[in-house]
Amino acid sequence: MFLPWLIIIPIIGGFLCFPLARSGTEGPRWISLIVCVLILILSFEILWKNDYALMQYGKELSFWQHYSISWISRFGIQVHLSIDGLSLLMVLLTGLLGLMAVLCSWRELDSTGWFHFNMMLILCGVIGVFLSQDLFLFFCFWEIMIIPMYFLISLWGHKELSETSRITAGLKFFIYTQSSGLLLLIAIITLSLVHYSATGLWTFSYLQLLHHPQMSYTVEYILMLCFFIAFAVKLPLVPLHGAVIDAHSFAPTTGAIDLIGLLIKTGGYGLLRFSFLLFPRASINFAPTAMMLGIISIFYGSWMAFNQNDIKRMVAYTSLSHMGFLVIGIYTNNSLAYQGTVIQMISHSLSAAGLFIVCGLLYQRLHTRNMSQIEGLWHNINYLPALTIFFAVATMGLPGTGNFLGEFLILFGSYRFFPTVTIIASFGIIFATVYSLIMIQRTFFGSPNLSLRLKKISIRELFILGLLMCVLLGLCFYPQPVINISSWSYINIPY
Amino acid sequence: MNIEIKMILSLLPMFIIGAMIILVLISMVISRRNSGCSLILTLTGLLLSISVLIYCRYTETFVIIPFLSIDGYYIFFSLLILISSFATVIFSNIWLSFYPDKEEFYLLLLIASLGGILLASANNFASLFIGIELMSVPLLGIIGYASHNKFSIEACIKYSMLSFISTSFFLFSLALIYGHFGNLVFSEIGTEVTAEYLNKYPLLLVGLALLITSIGFKLSLVPFHFWTPDVYQGVPTPVITFLATTIKIAIFSAIARFLILVSITDHESIRMVLEVMAFLSIVVGNLLAFYQKNLKRFLGYSSIAHLGYLWISLIFINKHLFSLETAEIYLLGYLLSSLGLLGIITLISSRNQTSSLDNYRGLFWKDPVISIMMTIMMLSLAGIPMTLGFIGKFYLIMLLIIMHAWWLMVAFMIGSVIAICYYLRITVYLYLSPPMEKISSNYTPLTIGRLSVNIAVLILTILVIILGLIPQVVITFIKYAHPIPS
Secondary structure, rough: OOHHOOOOOOOOHHHHHHHHHHOOOHHHHHHHHHHHHHHHHHHHHHHHHHOOHOOOOOOOOOEEEEEEEEOOOOOOEEEEEEEOHHHHHHHHHHHHHHHHHHHHHHHHHHOHHHHHHHHHHHHHHHHHHHHHHHHHHHHHHHHHHHHHHHHHHHHHHHOOOOOHHHHHHHHHHHOOHHHHOHHHHHHHHHHHHHHHHHHHOOOOHOOOOHHHOOOOOOHHHHHHHHHHHHHHHHHHHHOHHHHHHHHHHHHHHHHHHHHHHHHHHHHHHHHHHHHHHHHHHHHHHHHHHOOOOOHHHHHHHHHHHHOOOOOHHHHHHHHHHHHHHHHHHHHHHHHHHHHHHHHHHHHHHHHHHHHHHHHHHHHHHOHHHHHHOOOOOOOOOOOHHHHHHHHHHHHHHHOOOOHHHHHHHHHHHHOOOOOHHHHHHHHHHHHHHHHHHHHHHHHHHOOOOOOOOOOOOHHHHHHEEEEHHHHHHHHHHEEEEEEEEHHHOOOOOOO | OOHHHHHHHHHHHHHHHHHHHHHHHHHHHHHHOOOHHHHHHHHHHHHHHHHHHHHHOOOOOEEEOOOEOHHHHHHHHHHHHHHHHHHHHHHHHHHHOOOOOOOHHHHHHHHHHHHHHHHHHHHEHHHHHHHHHHHHHHHHHHHHHOOHHHHHHHHHHHHHHHHHHHHHHHHHHHHHHHHHHHHOOOOHHHHHHHHHHHHHOHHHHHHHHHHHHHHHHOOOOEEEEEOHHHHHHHOHHHHHHHHHHHHHHHHHHHHHHHHOOOOOOOOOOHHHHHHHHHHHHHHHHHHHHHOOOOHHHHHHHHHHHHHHHHHHHHOOOOHHHHHHHHHHHHHHHHHHHHHHHHHHHHHHHHHHHOOEHHHHHHHHHHHHHHHHHHHHHHHHHHEEEEOHHHHHHHHHHHHHOOOOOOOHHHHHHHHHHHHHHHHHHHHHHHHOOOOOOOOOOOOOOOOHHHHHHHHHHHHHHHHHHHHHHOOOOHHHHOOOOOOOOO
């Protein structure tokens, strides 16, 4: 059984890092590197071993692998893990971004075992969220990844800022996620209680709660809202974006990658897997509102991004704007948009990760993140300008990158059902072009400061960015494998 | 009448502790005040009682003798009370090593624990009163034990004033209740009391209100909480352990039994009063704890908030067995994690005499094991998954949903978000870079006292994690811990 190992390996890795917590040795880095590689290997193994022909295209949900043991029999809670196409893709992405994060912090931090311990716990929590089939277990993992994140933000946060402001940023992030998490917990318990009062059986199992007895529409709507808020905080969507944006601008480069790549995806994943399936009636009625929020996010995000001087904050706002497209895709409710959503999730996190790494590299060399102080870098750092342009172009969704495909499929899929929304959202792409070009223009053009001699980009850094670039290109030119894998779980997300 | 041998056995702790009180007195005379002797006697007595109770834990039967009910409920709560007294003895060892006279402390502590056990089994207002007094009077001695410290004297005076006032309230309520029923037994009063019945007799309602006030003082619920932070600040940490766990658990167990047997919470206005008290305790306790810089005052306010959560379970306790289960799980989580936290604070504050938060800055870089344990305890008190505290929180949310208590749910949400903020803010202090001027830390040698506290905290940490991961063990255990009405 591979599934428990996907969760146990990061925990073991974390605890191996732990004795080295105080020494600044190389050990923890290698351990986390090995853990991430192992996660990737294991998930590829699962991918290859499965015989897709055996998948049943029926009404019942089907997963490739199951693992379940009883946990708290008083409430019928089980440790129930299973994997399907969507979760597999997410686990793969998690492994890849984890690898990037480890490589990225290779030299940058006085990275001790404590840092890697926290990172491994986040990995464990995120993978747990993707695999768990029991809502109680899901909630445990959902909470587990927040605490190490808080530590990462408040202890390794941006160096220029004072300690108190870092801790405050961490706290703000924590309050948002924690209060929305409480809503989620209340909703989960209520759902289980509704099931109990109808059938007399305690269960938190996702598969069983799917066939929950009819509850009144109001209750369903309220529960759906609780789920939506919890997921929207992690996406982020407009009224709830404050904490995540702040966390980005205060977080270290690696933390930012984790945040964007991992935590955010759990929001999208949660909406796809839980919100829609558990509360179909309420979700369909809620769709216009959610799409409205999506549109607001698109425009607000891109306008705010255009306004920023801090380069990292700018990237954070661009991701807010992309999440708008994601929500529109999710709530469109059809297969084309769903495929677009999956591709958008993957490619957006890769391109944003690329941009965040570029920010980190620039900061390492220039010790500022203020774009008005950076000028004329075009001839300075050998490959960096070219790579930056690639990621900026990917963010604006130029054909040839995965982002283009994702946005295209989402808009294409939603046009049939929500033409007005689609037309308005398409205008968002124009603003994406504006803010990415303005970023390039501000930082790389202009009169070069010739006295500045900046360190060239190292092979390790080139490798990270190159790998991200290859995956993004691959996603556009040969997206069929991804679409295939995710479509196997499309029957799990039937509309 | 068929009495299981286990039931007789489970009465034993009272006799053991009683015997130990006399033995400690004798040993004081014979061994010419050799404190080691009384320490060993106290620990053996407590340990023996704990093991007897653990042996008897799965009993279905019960015995009722005129003043006491010996049942699973009594066994469970006495176990908690004795464990916390045991921990207090171990923690107080470090602090007492600076004192010439140690024996009286053990003596007072034993008497107070005897009172606690009595409370856990009281099924009658008379034994309830004896229990409360047996516990509160020695407590005055314990609080004022550090008599050279002016804060300690202040705490002692404040506590004694309030203790006497609340006792007089209690006696007055007793008089009114007895005057009405001519009876002091809970179960016999309970057969008559209904909501309509209470409406007919306003004087009885006054009596019950006085009872609630008196219990509110003892449990330091808002609005009767003002003494708590001052007293906590004035006393040494081991005494806080006793105040925050043993005393509160004992009184809680007694009032919970009363509320199970006598359904006064059916009455609209009594329920509203209890709800308002719970609401205020949670919100005010958490809000004030948020602003504290002194760790001891902080503990005082956070204990008010935790008692507020527990008070919620009391409101519905006569309707549903589930609320008793909630109270017991929550109490166990609260007991284990606050004992652990207080043990760590005892260790740290024995190095530097102040209880300011600055002592904890950068502790991780000096003492990683202790700070990890402290982190786990904090997370458990905050109710983060994979700890026992979370299971309690989970139960509480479920109870609130079952009972449709939406206002209390709002209080709970506000409270737990604030609580997580301050617990985490203190936790993150442990991992910051240590202050430069304090880097020359005064190294303290590892004595037996310190070692035993370390071991106790380690065991508590492991318990919190293990029971949080496998809560089914606790759930099976507490299935037997309910009072069976005759």
